Amino acid sequence: MKNTSQINPLENEAIYIIREVAAQFEKPVLLFSGGKDSITLVRLAQKAFYPAKIPFPLMHIDTGHNFPETIAFRDALVEELGLDLIVRHVQESINQGKVKEESGKYASRNALQTTTLLDAIEEFKFDACIGGARRDEEKARAKERIFSVRDDFGQWDEKNQRPELFDLLNGQIDLGQNVRVFPISNWTELDVWSYIEKEEMEIPSIYFSHTRSTFIRDGLIWSTNDDVVYREADEVIEDRIVRFRTVGDMSCTAAVLSHAVDIATVVQEIRDSSISERGARIDDKRSEAAMEKRKQQGYF
Amino acid sequence: MEVLKIATAGSVDDGKSTLIGRLLYDTKSLTNDKLEAIEKASKQKGFDYLDFSFATDGLVAEREQGITIDVAHIYFSTQTKSYIIADTPGHVEYTRNMVTGASTSQAAIVLIDARKGVIEQTNRHFFINNLLRIKDVIVAVNKMDLVDFSEETYNAIKADFEALMDKRDYQDQTITFIPVSALKGDNVVHGSDKMPWYNGQTLLEHLELLDNKDIYNSGTPRFPVQYVVRPKTNEFHDFRGYAGKIYGGELSVGDDIVVLPSQTKSKIKEIYFYDQKYQTASRRSSVTITLENDINVSRGDMIVKENDLPTIDKQFTATICWMDSKALRAGEKYVLQHGVNKVLAKVDIVNHKINTDYSGVNTEANSLGMNDIASVSFKLNKPIFYDAFKSHRTNGSFILIDTQSNSTVGAGFIQK
Numbered sequence: 001m002k003n004t005s006q007i008n009p010l011e012n013e014a015i016y017i018i019r020e021v022a023a024q025f026e027k028p029v030l031l032f033s034g035g036k037d038s039i040t041l042v043r044l045a046q047k048a049f050y051p052a053k054i055p056f057p058l059m060h061i062d063t064g065h066n067f068p069e070t071i072a073f074r075d076a077l078v079e080e081l082g083l084d085l086i087v088r089h090v091q092e093s094i095n096q097g098k099v100k101e102e103s104g105k106y107a108s109r110n111a112l113q114t115t116t117l118l119d120a121i122e123e124f125k126f127d128a129c130i131g132g133a134r135r136d137e138e139k140a141r142a143k144e145r146i147f148s149v150r151d152d153f154g155q156w157d158e159k160n161q162r163p164e165l166f167d168l169l170n171g172q173i174d175l176g177q178n179v180r181v182f183p184i185s186n187w188t189e190l191d192v193w194s195y196i197e198k199e200e201m202e203i204p205s206i207y208f209s210h211t212r213s214t215f216i217r218d219g220l221i222w223s224t225n226d227d228v229v230y231r232e233a234d235e236v237i238e239d240r241i242v243r244f245r246t247v248g249d250m251s252c253t254a255a256v257l258s259h260a261v262d263i264a265t266v267v268q269e270i271r272d273s274s275i276s277e278r279g280a281r282i283d284d285k286r287s288e289a290a291m292e293k294r295k296q297q298g299y300f
Numbered sequence: 301m302e303v304l305k306i307a308t309a310g311s312v313d314d315g316k317s318t319l320i321g322r323l324l325y326d327t328k329s330l331t332n333d334k335l336e337a338i339e340k341a342s343k344q345k346g347f348d349y350l351d352f353s354f355a356t357d358g359l360v361a362e363r364e365q366g367i368t369i370d371v372a373h374i375y376f377s378t379q380t381k382s383y384i385i386a387d388t389p390g391h392v393e394y395t396r397n398m399v400t401g402a403s404t405s406q407a408a409i410v411l412i413d414a415r416k417g418v419i420e421q422t423n424r425h426f427f428i429n430n431l432l433r434i435k436d437v438i439v440a441v442n443k444m445d446l447v448d449f450s451e452e453t454y455n456a457i458k459a460d461f462e463a464l465m466d467k468r469d470y471q472d473q474t475i476t477f478i479p480v481s482a483l484k485g486d487n488v489v490h491g492s493d494k495m496p497w498y499n500g501q502t503l504l505e506h507l508e509l510l511d512n513k514d515i516y517n518s519g520t521p522r523f524p525v526q527y528v529v530r531p532k533t534n535e536f537h538d539f540r541g542y543a544g545k546i547y548g549g550e551l552s553v554g555d556d557i558v559v560l561p562s563q564t565k566s567k568i569k570e571i572y573f574y575d576q577k578y579q580t581a582s583r584r585s586s587v588t589i590t591l592e593n594d595i596n597v598s599r600g601d602m603i604v605k606e607n608d609l610p611t612i613d614k615q616f617t618a619t620i621c622w623m624d625s626k627a628l629r630a631g632e633k634y635v636l637q638h639g640v641n642k643v644l645a646k647v648d649i650v651n652h653k654i655n656t657d658y659s660g661v662n663t664e665a666n667s668l669g670m671n672d673i674a675s676v677s678f679k680l681n682k683p684i685f686y687d688a689f690k691s692h693r694t695n696g697s698f699i700l701i702d703t704q705s706n707s708t709v710g711a712g713f714i715q716k
Contacts, residue, residue: 002578003550004571004585009303010382015586016545019527023599023640047574050588051539052531136375143370161370162708163396163623165403167545168637168699172706186303186384188375194301273331 010191011044014183016167017146018048018130021181022055024171025128028181029086031117032058034070035247036203037132037184040192042077043201044183045130056130057084061117063109064091065228065250073204088120105217105230108251118154121178128171130181136188146185152176189245190270197263207266209243209258220254245270302512303382307405307434309390309398309425314411315442319482320374320385321352323504326489329376371401380508390421395428395656395671396623399711402432403697407510409438409503414447414479418460423657426461430468431619431673431713433693436510437475440503445481449494454479467658470690478503518583519548519692522610522685523603524639529588541572541588542597544640547694551589552580556606559597560685565606567592600641602685610685610695617651617677617715619689622668624702624709628676629667634709635701636680644681645700651675668710675715689713 018041021028030045032038045054060074078085090112093099098119099112121129135142145161147169162170171179184192196203213224215235222229224237228250231237242255243266260266310316321338324330330338335350342351374385386401388394402408408429412422429437439461447453458477465475478487479498486492489504501509529541551557555568571578572588581587589603597603604610622628628647636645653662653674661675668674689696700710 002576003580003582004573004578004587005582007573007585008301009584012545012584012586016526019543019586020640023527048543048586049527049529050572050574051533051536051541052529135373139372142373158370163400163711164708165400165699165711166694166697168639168697168708170637170699170701170706170708172635172701174706186373186375188377188382190377191382 008195010184010187011047011195013186014041014044015048017169017181017183018045020169020171021128021130021183022049024169025179027124027126028056028128028130029059029124029126030054030056030130031132032060032074032085033132033247034060034066034074034204035132036192036196036207037134039077039201039203040184040187040195041130041132042081042083043199046081054081054083057086059086059088059120059124059126059129061113061120062087062089063113063249064089065109067204067206067223067244067247067250069204069206070247073202077202086120086124088116088123090116092116093119105232107230108249110249110252113249114154121154126178127173128179128181130183132184133182134187134189134192135182135185144182144185146182147171148180148182149173150178150180154178190267193263193267193270197267203263204247206244206247209241209261211239212242212255213237214240214242214255221256222254223250225250301377301382302380303384304407304507304510304512305384305386305405306507307386307388307398307401307408307429308411309388309401309408309428310411310421314390314413315482316387316390316411317352319409319411319440319442319480319488320387321350322482322485322488323385324352324374324376326485327376327378327504371397378504378508383507390425392421392424392656393671395424395673396621396711398425398428399432399621399623402428402434403711405432405434407436407438407507408434409440412439412441412457412461414441414443414453414457417457418464420657422461423464426464426468427656427658430470430473433470433473433690435472435474437473438503438506439475439477440482441477441479442482444479444486444495445484449479449481449486449492451495451497454498464658476500476506478506519687519695520608520610521549521551521583521605522547522639522687522692522695523551523589524641525597525599525601525603526640527599528597539590540594541590542603543586543588544603545586546581546583548583548692550580550582551603551605553578557591557603558606558609559591559595560602560604560610560612561683562596562601564593564595566595602639602641604685610687610692612683612685614680614683615648615678616686617675618698618712619654619715620668620672620674620676620700620713621711622670622672622674622709623711624707625670626702626709627667627669628700628710633703635703636678636684636698636712637701638684638686638698639695641684642701643684645678646680648677648679651677676712686714688716 090109093116099115214221243258260269372387388397388401410425480487487502523546525542525544527543569592570590571581630647632647634645650666653665687695696714698712699708702709
């Protein structure tokens with residue numbers, strides 16, 4: 001009969017981390033965006049507690065600018081697995097006057113999510129938020145711990161992080177603090193895709209090649225949606241065959257030209273790619289330290 | 301795919317960033333946008349070469365000061381392995397970062413500048429890698445291009461280093477010397493036509509051939525129970541599974557086991573990974589185990605083989621690496637986290653401080669400052685189930701947590 005030695009070491013590590021969250025914290029939550037990384041987290045959580053159900057809810061911070069395909073996918077997944085889903089809306093935070101909608105050419109609701117997220121953490125008294133961030137995505141994230149402590153204001157103190165040794169995860173916190181947990185810290189983009197392929201997981205259709213109405217700005221392919229994405233008169237709309245490598249807010253995620261129609265061709269495309277995943281994230285291009293600044297303020 | 305974690309330690313001057321950059325560049329792991337960002341940042345600083353530290357120094361403060369403050373993780377892969385490099389700063393004031401980076405690694409690269417040879421810092425890097433019992437250490441003698449690729453220089457450095465090896469505690473460590481030029485690319489990924497006298501492997505060839513079986517220190521199986529799985533559904537009404545990660549050896553269905561601390565005996569009934577049943581759970585897999593008997597097991601308990609018990613005791617002596625600005629003192633109490641188990645620990649005696657440059661010990665000390673390494677004896681409020689670090693890397697290590705700040709303030713390796 002079988003031996004477990006062939007199981008992916010990254011999968012073993014992630015399951016171990018997720019179990020530590022369930023054991024060390026009273027009110028954990030899994031931050032779910034409908035992107036491939038958080039879908040992978042859900043699969044890992046299923047495996048961690050089988051045959052029991054996942055012992056914590058999912059939470060989606062909805063910017064209102066999501067791709068409709070992502071929302072449809074989210075609802076179907078939650079239904080199929082019988083999970084609890086909490087949704088909190090950035091629009092609410094705007095209505096309450098807590099954040100102000102950005103204006104102009106590069107307006108995005110991506111940074112506004114932070115306020116909605118912190119409010120939700122306080123509302124539900126979550127002490128641990130599991131997220132799908134990976135260290136290979138971005139250089140500030142490369143410095144992130146697996147258990148990353150945030151203060152009462154949700155802030156990340158990057159110069160004063162707890163050392164993490166061996167497998168030992170220290171989840172001790174004071175009242176009011178919370179921990180962001182990153183079980184797939186050590187996975188690369190390719191690791192995630194290979195896992196999705198091996199597990200034959202469903203993912204939103206926008207990850208695969210499709211025809212989309214687009215326009216070009218700063219060398220990046222933007223999705224046309226005049227309600228959400230500001231467009232100048234001279235930015236010409238054209239149908240292109242594209243897919244998304246990363247799925248965030250519609251106003252900050254660029255598409256890439258692609259004919260990859262299934263996971264196998266996507267994996268091949270990433271292997272051959274000369275542009276990094278975050279190269280198509282408009283929010284990271286704001287400055288050299290864009291991510292570090294957002295994280296200090298409580299961004300996930 | 302296999303995953304290999306490698307620790308590197310060294311200062312900017314050793315060419316560590318250049319070496320990592322070279323590994324990434326020659327394995328085609330740097331994407332165009334990342335390369336462009338490095339080019340842009342290098343140019344802004346007025347360098348006429350590519351400064352790869354811009355790829356690894358992720359914090360604003362690090363880029364401003366041109367130093368690595370924290371452990372950075374760098375990822376690349378080949379057809380055979382996925383590599384994770386834990387890149388740590390090498391100076392004495394970053395000893396704690398080196399220990400942190402080395403604690404999760406199976407291999408380490410010690411960099412030596414061929415012009416400078418073995419220096420105090422080399423001693424320290426080697427000491428820490430040896431203390432952490434890293435199985436495979438590669439001594440990369442870098443900047444060979446600046447010493448005319450001289451075999452004589454290389455051999456002299458090798459001889460100096462071999463003198464150090466006699467002083468090491470962990471004698472089974474494999475040490476491999478490779479002459480490289482990270483800047484020019486000699487013997488990093490590709491071979492070198494400048495050093496015909498060297499017929500060993502390149503750095504990457506060596507890493508590619510490392511066998512997972514050889515680099516993990518084997519030991520007896522230890523299964524700390526992380527979480528009790530009780531579905532309470534119709535289908536799995538009486539299911540009681542013990543979830544955890546197995547360390548050391550392996551456990552199989554039918555094995556006679558003992559649950560600690562209750563010392564209750566049972567047999568392994570089933571081993572699950574997700575919805576699949578397995579005959580054997582091997583080292584480092586996160587499985588769920590069921591037992592033949594319905595006994596009381598909870599988080600923090602440990603399942604071990606009947607004839608293979610660890611030490612069960614309320615006191616021990618350990619080598620400590622102190623990581624906090626608030627000193628460790630005799631009489632002070634800390635939370636000690638050993639695996640998934642937490643107990644209260646009181647510092648009984650600070651036996652002696654250990655100089656990390658192999659210059660001996662200091663027996664006068666009774667407190668420890670940040671980055672100090674010392675032998676310390678502890679008393680615990682409850683027994684833990686441990687092995688000596690030298691026979692079991694996981695079950696012989698722990699962290700100390702400050703009871704007020706909740707911060708991780710020290711790492712420990714149990715001597716006895």
